[in-house]
Amino acid sequence: MFTxxxxxxxxxxxxxxxxxxxxxxxGVMAAGEYEFGTSSVEFMTVTSGEMTILLEGETEWKTYKxxxxxRVEKDSKFKVKVAQATAYSCLYx
Amino acid sequence: MFTxxxxxxxxxxxxxxxxxxxxxxxGVMAAGEYEFGTSSVEFMTVTSGEMTILLEGETEWKTYKxxxxxRVEKDSKFKVKVAQATAYSCLYx
Numbered sequence: 151m152f153t154x155x156x157x158x159x160x161x162x163x164x165x166x167x168x169x170x171x172x173x174x175x176x177g178v179m180a181a182g183e184y185e186f187g188t189s190s191v192e193f194m195t196v197t198s199g200e201m202t203i204l205l206e207g208e209t210e211w212k213t214y215k216x217x218x219x220x221r222v223e224k225d226s227k228f229k230v231k232v233a234q235a236t237a238y239s240c241l242y243x
Numbered sequence: 244m245f246t247x248x249x250x251x252x253x254x255x256x257x258x259x260x261x262x263x264x265x266x267x268x269x270g271v272m273a274a275g276e277y278e279f280g281t282s283s284v285e286f287m288t289v290t291s292g293e294m295t296i297l298l299e300g301e302t303e304w305k306t307y308k309x310x311x312x313x314r315v316e317k318d319s320k321f322k323v324k325v326a327q328a329t330a331y332s333c334l335y336x
Contacts, residue, residue: 151253152271152328160244165256167271167328169292176269176290176330178245178260197269197290197332199262217310235245235260237269239290239330 158184164240171241178237184230188222191243195219199236204229251277257333264334271330277323281315284336288312292329297322 153166155175162184164177176197194201195217202213206226214220222228246259248268255277257270269290287294288310295306299319307313315321 151273152256154247154256163245163247163258165258165269165271165330167291167330169328171291174291174330176258176271178258178269180244195290197288198260198264198267198334235262237258237260237267237332241291 158182173242175240175242176237177240178235179230179232181232181234185227186230187227188224191224192222193219193241193243194222195239195241197237197239199232199234201236201238202231251275266335268333268335269330270333271328272323272325274325274327278320279323280320281317284317285315286312286334286336287315288332288334290330290332292325292327294329294331295324 155164155166161180161182162177164175166175196214200213200215202211203220204211205228248257254273254275255270257268259268289307293306293308295304296313297304298321
């Protein structure tokens, strides 16, 4: 029914589903620093905690709090720092 | 690290974690109708899709959309109807 995904030795876990908005994952990251790559445009919304993000080609880290969304371009990378367990919803377009 | 929970034969799946807000689960429900019970106050926020809710003791179903939150009292029950895969974040207080 729903996929369970695990990354970074279980430090990041997510559930995948699809509805009228499109394919989506909801997930949670343990405190730490991560790098992710994209294969489509991603709209990441923080749903609990906060994320500090460095998009590819940028030099300034930006912090996003609950219900704030950032866009990541297709075929790019981004770095994420979280100080505590932080949850997100990611919509793939 | 994070718990994976499954209810209603996998029709509902969630991930559990805790941060400075308190214990939280994020989850997704397949289209259908469900009844849940609470053992603490729960603040449920829809993060994708929409939920139609009947709280215990009420007679009117109410619909909550993305980023809308409803409160469920401790030791009560609530019914949920979802027309498509719908995700939520649930904070336990």
